[in-house]
Amino acid sequence: MFGNTSNLTDGIYFGESLPQQIAKHILKKIIEGEIETGEKIVEEDISKELNTSRAPVREALYLLQVDGIVERIPRRGTIVKPFSQKEIVEYNDVTIGLIQMGIEFSQGKWKTENKQSLRKHLDSTIDMCEKSNVIEYQKKAEQIFRYIFSIAENKALSRFFEEASHILMVFAQSQWSIETMENFHSRLKMSIEGILEDDFIKAKNEIHEALNRGVM
Structure with a gap:
């Protein structure tokens, strides 16, 4: 992704500290499957890839550890944390509540141009779903x-x-x-349609069903 550390300040990484930028880089590799659950993250490999010292990589891994993405195992190093079903359900429940609150707070703020942009975001997820591209679909849904x-x-x-x-x-x-x-997607689509129709009860109910289907 990055040939050297000067590129780490490009795009979405602009304005963040070097460890924060590296943490996002590592997180992207995890999400896209380049580093799998339970796999060791080698500091030296990341530092060579990004042409930086190991110190900011170590700090980046600490940030990911605080966020619960990785864990440090004695005599083994830092690995991508495997999550129990109970943990996933708990995070999912919290995420549902947050999105429902976001929908609630957005009432009265959906102007015509906002709805048009939301529709475009939805169309992007439809496109990825039709292409059976799971990883890109997840990114598009998160953008919504x-x-x-x-x-x-x-x-x-x-x-x-x-x-x-x-x-x-x-x-x-x-x-x-x-x-x-x-x-x-079938439920996400109905949730977004609820927002576009100013039916926020429908939007909140359907987002609840969508996220629950995502962890079943």
Whole structure:
């Protein structure tokens, strides 16, 4: 992804510390399956890949450890944390609540142009679903939720969502099938249609069903 550390300040990484940028880089590799659950993350390999010292990589792994994405095992090193079904359900329940609150706070703020943008986001998920591209679909679905939070204009909700969604994305990377994606999408589509119709009760109910289907 990055040939050297100067590129780490490009795009979505701009304005963040080097360890934060590296942490996002590692997280992206985990979500996209380049580093699998239970696999050891080798500091030296990451530092060589990014042409940086091992110190910021070590700090990046600590940030991911705090977020619950990785764990340090004595005499083994840092691995991608495997999650129990109980943990996934707990994170999922929290995420449902956050998105429902985002939908609630967004009421009265959906102007015509906002709805048009939301429709475009939905169309992107439809495209990925039809192409059976699970990983890209997950990214597009997450963009929908971020957009809802941006309309809700609640930074706290957005921050909490980011923390919980990282766990779910790592889980989904290893557990989602095309069937899971299709089941999730059918309900996500109805939730977004609820927002477009100003039927926010429908939107909240359907997002509850969508996320539950994502962890079944």
